[in-house]
Amino acid sequence: MEEHQLPINCFDCKHLTDSVFCALKSEEIDLINTHKIIKFYKKGDILFNEGESVKGLHCLEMGKVKLYKTLEDGNVQILRISASGELIGYRGLLGNGIYIASAEALEDVNVCFIPKLIIHQLLAINANFSLRLMAKFASDLSEAEEKSIFFVQKSSKERLAEAILMLESTFGVNKDQYIQLNLTRQELGAYTGLATETIIRALKNWEDLAILQLNKKKIRVLDREKLKAISNGNKP
Amino acid sequence: MEEHQLPINCFDCKHLTDSVFCALKSEEIDLINTHKIIKFYKKGDILFNEGESVKGLHCLEMGKVKLYKTLEDGNVQILRISASGELIGYRGLLGNGIYIASAEALEDVNVCFIPKLIIHQLLAINANFSLRLMAKFASDLSEAEEKSIFFVQKSSKERLAEAILMLESTFGVNKDQYIQLNLTRQELGAYTGLATETIIRALKNWEDLAILQLNKKKIRVLDREKLKAISNGNKP
DNA sequence: GGTAAGAACTGATTTGAATCATTTAAAAAA
DNA sequence: TTTTTTAAATGATTCAAATCAGTTCTTACC
Numbered sequence: 001m002e003e004h005q006l007p008i009n010c011f012d013c014k015h016l017t018d019s020v021f022c023a024l025k026s027e028e029i030d031l032i033n034t035h036k037i038i039k040f041y042k043k044g045d046i047l048f049n050e051g052e053s054v055k056g057l058h059c060l061e062m063g064k065v066k067l068y069k070t071l072e073d074g075n076v077q078i079l080r081i082s083a084s085g086e087l088i089g090y091r092g093l094l095g096n097g098i099y100i101a102s103a104e105a106l107e108d109v110n111v112c113f114i115p116k117l118i119i120h121q122l123l124a125i126n127a128n129f130s131l132r133l134m135a136k137f138a139s140d141l142s143e144a145e146e147k148s149i150f151f152v153q154k155s156s157k158e159r160l161a162e163a164i165l166m167l168e169s170t171f172g173v174n175k176d177q178y179i180q181l182n183l184t185r186q187e188l189g190a191y192t193g194l195a196t197e198t199i200i201r202a203l204k205n206w207e208d209l210a211i212l213q214l215n216k217k218k219i220r221v222l223d224r225e226k227l228k229a230i231s232n233g234n235k236p
Numbered sequence: 237m238e239e240h241q242l243p244i245n246c247f248d249c250k251h252l253t254d255s256v257f258c259a260l261k262s263e264e265i266d267l268i269n270t271h272k273i274i275k276f277y278k279k280g281d282i283l284f285n286e287g288e289s290v291k292g293l294h295c296l297e298m299g300k301v302k303l304y305k306t307l308e309d310g311n312v313q314i315l316r317i318s319a320s321g322e323l324i325g326y327r328g329l330l331g332n333g334i335y336i337a338s339a340e341a342l343e344d345v346n347v348c349f350i351p352k353l354i355i356h357q358l359l360a361i362n363a364n365f366s367l368r369l370m371a372k373f374a375s376d377l378s379e380a381e382e383k384s385i386f387f388v389q390k391s392s393k394e395r396l397a398e399a400i401l402m403l404e405s406t407f408g409v410n411k412d413q414y415i416q417l418n419l420t421r422q423e424l425g426a427y428t429g430l431a432t433e434t435i436i437r438a439l440k441n442w443e444d445l446a447i448l449q450l451n452k453k454k455i456r457v458l459d460r461e462k463l464k465a466i467s468n469g470n471k472p
Numbered sequence: 473g474g475t476a477a478g479a480a481c482t483g484a485t486t487t488g489a490a491t492c493a494t495t496t497a498a499a500a501a502a
Numbered sequence: 503t504t505t506t507t508t509a510a511a512t513g514a515t516t517c518a519a520a521t522c523a524g525t526t527c528t529t530a531c532c
Contacts (some may be wrong), residue, residue, distance in 0.1 A: 069385060073469065077385045091378060094371040100378050123367060130366040131359060135330040137373035141380060142327060142336050148384030149305060149313045152429030156519060185480065193388030195520055200481060216528085217479095233309070392489060420509065431490055436511060452498080453509095 009033045010112070013061065015085040020136055023128040031122070037113040047088065047103035047111065054092035054099055056115040060084050063109030064171075064181065067101045068190065078191040081106070081181065083171055090133070091140075093119055106181075151193060154231075159192045160202050161231035164212075168221055182217040206230075245269045246348070249297065251321040256372055259364040267358070273349040283324065283339035283347065290328035290335055292351040296320050299345030300407075300417065303337045304426065314427040317342070317417065319407060326369070327376075329355055342417075387429060390467075395428045396438050397467035400448075404457055418453040442466075 010016060010033045011026075021029065036059075041047060047058060050069060060082055067088070068078045079101050082088055092099050093116060123130050150162065164179075171181040185203070189196045203219070206212040211227055213220040221227060246269045252258060257265065272295075277283060283294060286305060296318055303324070304314045315337050318324055328335050329352060359366050386398060400415075407417040421439070425432045439455070442448040447463055449456040457463060 071385070071389055075389060077389060079381055079385070091374050094367070094374040095378065100381065123370075124363050127360050127363060127366065130363065130370065131330070134359075134366065134370045134373060137370060137377060138327050138330040141373060141377050142331065144377060144380035144384060145315055145336065148380060148387055149307070149315075151384055151388045153307055153311060153313060184478095196479090197481085197521085198519060200479095201519095204481080421511095422509075432509090433491085433511085434489060437489095440511080 010036065013112075015059070015061070019059075019085065020087070020129065020132040023126060023132045024122065025126070028122055028126060028129075032114055032118060035115055035118045037115075039111045039113055041105040041109040041111065043105055043107050045105045045109075047105065047109075048099050049102045050099050052099050054089055054097045054116060056113050056117075057090050057093060057119055058088040058103070059112040059114065060086050060088055061110040061112055064106040065103050065109060066106050066187070067103050069101050076190045077193065078187060081167075081170075081191075087136075090136075106183075155233075156192075156194050156198050157202055158231050158233055160188070160194065160199065161227050163188070163192045164219060164221065165224070165227055165231060173220070176220070178213075178215065178218040178220045184217060246272065249348075251295070251297070255295075255321065256323070256365065256368040259362060259368045260358065261362070264358055264362060264365075267354060268350055271351055271354045273351075275347045275349055277341040277345040277347065279341055279343050279345075281341045281345075283341065283345075284335050286335055286338045288335050290325055290333045290352060292349050292353075293326050293329060293355055294324040294339070295348040295350065296322050296324055297346040297348055300342040301339050301345060302342050302423070303339050305337050312426045313429065314423060317403075317406075317427075323372075326372075342419075391469075392428075392430050392434050393438055394467050394469055396424070396430065396435060397463050399424070399428045400455060400457065401460070401463055401467060409456070412454075412456065414449075414451065414454040414456045420453060 010021075010029050016022065016029070021032070024032075041063075047065060062084045064084075065082045065088060066078055067080045067082065068076050070076055088103055088111075089099060097116075123133070151159065154162065167181055167183075168179045171179055174180050183191065185196050185199045188194075188199045192199070203212060203214060206227070207214050209223075209226070211221075211223045211230075213222050246252060246257075246265050247262075252265070257268070260268075277299075283301060298320045300320075301318045301324060302314055303316045303318065304312050306312055324339055324347075325335060333352075359369070386395065390398065403417055403419075404415045407415055410416050419427065421432050421435045424430075424435045428435070439448060439450060442463070443450050445459075445462070447457075447459045447466075449458050
């Protein structure tokens with residue numbers, strides 16, 4: 001695989017302007033710059049495990065990461081899938097400082113790791129940065145609560161339809177219109193809380209109805225309106 | 237009903253020391269003190285509705301409040317039940333400033349309302365206060381994510397058992413060992429995402445098995461170990 | 473390339489919980 | 503108190519989705 005050219009410093013980072021770090025002054029960015037650790041993970045590598053103590057913040061420069069919990073019965077629940085530009089593990093920066101989930105690279109990944117201490121220094125000196133991070137927490141919280149309602153109240157097909165639409169809008173599509181995210185049927189099950197067989201049957205069914213086009217793990221939405229209707233409780 | 241004596245000022249508030257406000261200096265508390273509005277709500281009164289714009293922060297001085305969303309199909313989902321000492325509506329203080337849920341008094345309630353502007357002033361001048369509020373967001377976020385897993389992965393009985401244990405530990409018990417929270421079977425259903433009949437049957441079943449004692453709306457846990465086992469997937 | 477391991481797929485079966493339809497009991501209101 | 507409303511209880515039925523038990527297809531690896 002081709003080597004990805006990492007930015008030498010944070011000032012060159014394309015994610016700077018649309019992240020919580022946009023609130024930082026240039027000397028503050030420099031503080032991050034001198035203390036950050038650039039890391040590379042191969043597909044399938046673990047960034048951290050649930051229960052480990054949080055040593056700092058992961059900034060996803062490139063690649064996708066799944067955050068998941070392994071339950072007592074061995075089942076896996078995917079909490080979130082993060083794409084490039086996103087922060088990982090920031091929940092644990094405050095509070096008890098323990099990761100509540102594990103993180104695994106879904107593809108090759110570049111990460112900038114910022115030590116916890118640096119973040120805390122920045123929070124102490126830059127109120128605007130604090131506010132932005134807090135706003136991020138607040139919006140994540142709304143999202144998490146929306147998601148838990150969505151899980152309780154929706155049927156399996158509704159959940160899956162909504163999940164596919166959500167993944168499409170979050171990760172976008174490639175030139176062939178396929179969603180830029182390859183999950184196994186099992187992973188889709190772990191994400192929506194459904195049995196693998198249920199996922200397979202629903203996907204196949206929607207392929208027959210020309211709502212989706214499937215190609216191995218890749219999914220292409222053909223009829224967005226119908227899928228939206230399904231996610232809102234209408235029969236296909 | 238007897239009148240509750242409200243504290244004249246925030247310095248006398250019994251919730252001060254164990255809230256995010258403990259980070260405030262005395263002149264900052266005074267700022268809240270002079271701008272807070274003391275409000276009283278009767279059982280069943282609405283504090284605010286989903287979709288309304290957030291004008292400030294509600295500090296629950298006394299009483300219990302349920303936060304819920306009404307879904308398109310008319311179903312109700314209870315997100316959270318807050319007891320005295322807790323803050324309500326702080327998620328909406330940042331972000332888009334719109335309430336994501338409605339709040340209804342479950343019993344007679346005293347609330348101190350702090351205007352949004354005051355909170356923002358305090359966030360700007362006191363970094364420690366910011367940090368505490370952020371930590372609250374972070375822990376709420378973990379909780380919300382735990383809850384969404386719990387909804388996806390648990391069966392109806394597991395959910396209900398866990399909900400009862402949670403309510404008992406959150407709200408405590410009175411002298412007769414009954415949980416200090418009276419919810420209708422419907423409300424328990426809205427809280428756990430189950431049909432009312434399912435709640436009724438499960439409760440009755442556990443009463444027969446001497447796991448619970450029921451008295452109208454009141455619930456008393458007789459066999460905490462068995463209930464815990466059920467919540468972990470063991471048959472009763 | 474061939475082999476092993478993991479996904480994907482298929483059909484049959486079971487089961488948990490929602491829904492429907494009433495009845496009974498308890499609160500609220502008149 | 504009586505009436506009205508709201509909640510609780512119960513039984514019968516339906517249905518969605520999990521589970522079980524296989525087969526076929528991919529992908530990774532020796």
